[in-house]
Amino acid sequence: MAGDGHSGWANSRALAEAGITASTPDPVGGRIERDQRGEPTGTLRDLASAMVARVIPPPTEQDLEAAIVRGIALANSFGITSVHEANAQESMLAAYLALDRRGALNARVSAAAAVNMAAVDASALLLKSRELCACETSTQDSGSK
Secondary structure, three states, rough: OOOOOOOOEEHHHHHOOOOOOOOOOOOOEEEEEOOOOOEEEEEEEEEOOOHHHOOOOOOOOHHHHHHHHHHHHHHHHHHOOEEEEEOOHHHHHHHHHHHHHOOOOOEEEEEEOOOOOOOOOOOOOHHHHHHHHHHHHHEEEEEEE
């Protein structure tokens, strides 16, 4: 998926898994790019990306942690020591926290997450936030960050 969220790319296997063929109509709010014969090229615009996203298995906790470690190593190679995660899902936050608790997070990370308050228990969300903040405070107080 492109950084702006408007384009995605899929290989032929992903297109097949999603059932996207030459006869698949463009979804409302999206476009399947096609070649001269009308075959999908693998470039998916806007809401067409969701057609493939729904068949992709979610990453494991190990996948997320490995991706974070690789990304932060790349940032560190450019001298970047602080990063901002602009739209972290709960699984991504858990991966950051696990790495931090093991001392394997080589950057200061601030994370933001969109929350659908209608879909969550507000008191549970508050308790989870306090738990994460307590970890951050104790880590910072120990002088490791």
